[in-house]
Amino acid sequence: TSPFAWLRTRFYYLLIRLYFDQEFSVEEFTRGAKQAFSVVSKLLSQRKLDLLEELVSAEVLQVLKEKISLLPDSHRDALAADIDAIMYTTEGDVRIYYDDDGRKFVSILMCFWYLNGANLPDEVPGEAKVFQVVFGDESTKEKKHLLTANYEFQREFTEGAKPDWTITRIEHPRLLE
Numbered sequence: 001t002s003p004f005a006w007l008r009t010r011f012y013y014l015l016i017r018l019y020f021d022q023e024f025s026v027e028e029f030t031r032g033a034k035q036a037f038s039v040v041s042k043l044l045s046q047r048k049l050d051l052l053e054e055l056v057s058a059e060v061l062q063v064l065k066e067k068i069s070l071l072p073d074s075h076r077d078a079l080a081a082d083i084d085a086i087m088y089t090t091e092g093d094v095r096i097y098y099d100d101d102g103r104k105f106v107s108i109l110m111c112f113w114y115l116n117g118a119n120l121p122d123e124v125p126g127e128a129k130v131f132q133v134v135f136g137d138e139s140t141k142e143k144k145h146l147l148t149a150n151y152e153f154q155r156e157f158t159e160g161a162k163p164d165w166t167i168t169r170i171e172h173p174r175l176l177e
Contacts, residue, residue: 038083040167085116
């Protein structure tokens with residue numbers, strides 16, 4: 001992350017604490033985002049989309065229903081991220097905005113890098129094979145892939161709105177396109 005982007009993100013976090021939620025904590029938000037990413041990605045890989053209704057916006061859920069049904073099993077398996085397999089997490093962008101009705105929103109894009117042992121074909125571009133471990137002989141290999149995902153979390157801070165974060169964008173590059 002560039003120093004400018006880091007400073008900009010920290011400035012937005014300060015604004016969130018000052019004007020929207022005095023209890024907001026970057027660390028707590030990141031922990032919750034990692035947990036939500038792990039749960040949602042597993043439900044996606046298991047095609048349990050009906051369980052995502054409270055976590056994901058209706059628009060994103062509709063797009064996911066169309067995309068998941070077309071995925072090969074290997075790609076669907078690669079969507080699942082165990083929380084212990086998340087290697088790195090960072091903020092991609094933070095936005096504060098108001099709609100035409102005066103409602104207040106905060107949106108935080110989180111980027112995740114995670115290890116997954118799905119049996120992906122070698123020609124999948126854009127992912128990196130992190131390591132191969134050979135147990136026993138050459139015929140018994142376990143491949144791990146380092147994959148990325150971007151999830152955008154949005155919360156409405158208008159007085160009287162539910163204090164829940166909703167996922168408004170889900171991207172698993174090269175897997176969920």
